[in-house]
Amino acid sequence: MTTINKVKKVIPDEAIPEVGTKIVNRDGQDYLLVNDAMFTFYQRSMGEFTPFFLGMRDERKILGCRCTKCGIVRVPPLATRCPDCNFAPTELVEVGDVGKMLSTPPITYFASSLFQEQVPSGRGRIVLEGADTALSVNFYTTKGILVPGIVNRGTEMKVVFKDQRVGDITDIFCVPASELTSEQVARKGLLVSEIDWESAAEPDLPQQGPNDRGRFASALAGLRALAGEMNQCERAREDIADWKRNVHVKTAGGQMTMTIDNGDLTFEPGLVGDPDFVAVCADPMVLQEGLAYKGSLTQAMMERRLWISRNPEFTTIFKLERMARSLARSKKV
């Protein structure tokens, strides 16, 4: 068994708010908001699932349950009795760690607050060799950002085990078998550290073309005009309330700095200040169209026209998209 080096908290410290209150005004009346939480800690029984989780943790193998009557193999081993055979007993059996996706899986771009760090993340269902039912798994690509089309119905996937395992379902995930060598696919209990992961290096910008400088100047002017309108739009200001970010934007025709400061959005030429993250888009119009609500920044990221240096900053991208929509809405009413 591998040991855990870093002590992780059940609730991440950064998610926990301070004790405090806030007053908001509606139609001239003040109303009170109180920072709060409902929390309960558990020492949770894994009961009959213990062999399944310990099998993954200690032996890098996956167990299912086989009905002694009809022979169906369920993974995960959901029941000690088969509900289809009048509750005939089942027995634990080992299944393979290669399988096929049951159906085309979704990809989450806007995650819950617990999973902001992981987006974009894939979760789908794999039918492992020797199994009849599907196990939910996270999946990744070894080739950078996850986009639709890499993993589909029937895509062959390999289970990968984390080097440090804790005995829960996140000890494993899947990658497309086609991204691995045949030797890796055949290796039982393949570890994360045995795979080459393409590092998320800042993408190179193309050589500056003759029109790029003009395009940059025009995009910057457009962005500044949009920011001016957003700063006058109450709904758009609300979208970035209590949010502060310095973003360095690099494009083929030049560089600019986007600053978000509690309701105010500004753009200025050049790289100014200490950035919270870097955004790279060869064509600055990608950014301008996104904020003008004529295109989607998320879509641009999915199509690799826009790159950001930190995954959790998807949150900021979403806030910008929300502002774009707020401004577009306010213009209609």
Added chain:
Amino acid sequence: MGKRVGIVGAAVTPFKGRWVEKTYYELAQWATADALKDAGISPNEVDGAFYAIYNDIFERTCIPEHPLQGILGLQNKFGIRITNGGATGAYTMSAAHAYVAAGRFDVVLVLGVEKATDCFDFQSMSATPEVIKSIGWSGDSFFEQKLGWTAADSYAEVILAYKDEHPDDLKPEISAAISSQLSMQVRTNPYAQRQFDQVTPEEVLNSRVVAYPFKELEICVYSEGAAALVMAEEETAKAISRNTGQPVVWITGLGEANEHSFAGKNQKVMHRILSDHLAAQRAYKMAGIKSPIDEIDIVELHDAFVPQLEVTMAEMGFVPLGRADSLIEDGIMTPGGKLSVNPCGGLIYCGHAVGASNIMSAWSARSELIKQGKRRALVHGTGSTVAQYTAALILSQE
């Protein structure tokens, strides 16, 4: 078969993205007072309450209904809470119907209330990621929650699997057209969260992907609000109707089904919403409906996502599976078509105050039947992981 049961009063509060001005106590009392007023009765005449409240985490309390019993004027009477995921409201109406049909009570209150967006994520300084997180606790707790399972996954998986089977159906421009149409229909619903948020099909197509394959403008929005109905057995219903001058809208069919929550052989068929199919078939059978498209005029459907609306319509027999796009292409649900679908704007535009949503749909179906002088409506609620639960009701006007 039991006694006939009718709806004799209904009300909703405005649905809003946030009600900082009101707690769920006040929202519940508001909707109840208005529904009883609509029926022309006082709390003394109500025999019991059926509470539709989806999620303890939203209300930030367990047994969230207990403080309501007294403030709704129902002290020392029957009260029960139903919680069935997204289908909570539809299942609560089903339960209330059963008690009245069985002769246990003459008049009952069905109350849905939800306060979803008090949940707040202090890292992104916004509500939605925490709302999604709280719903994420609904995923299977041993094998799925820790994978980042989300509410959107419930339908995204089904829709993508449906697309695997029917790659030419659910074209993006069709779901964009439906979303745009719903945004036009909501204009006449003064209680809607997005009454004046009209969008063009182009805007829907350009909106960001939130959870592949869904775009922001084809997804329901979380709401806060309440909805209430008064249900009564036949003789009482007729007496109330004579008093108010409003016709009774009878509940003539009900059906429910809950699927397996894991997929694969002998379990959930991922490309189907069999719960929708089975619940609708059971409701049609009870109501004596042979051809739903010819015998139903109004559909108030739980549209969590536009592509799911389309598949649900196919599962409920209005169009063939694989041809859901004919809802628009053949003009079935376009203005002047055979069916009026979600005249209230649906959950996408009126809003999704989870426990209250399906009851809001029934409120709309009842008022549209009366207003338009139509004969039959279908009310639908879906919920739980992998689109697992459905309850469907047929409402009829004589």
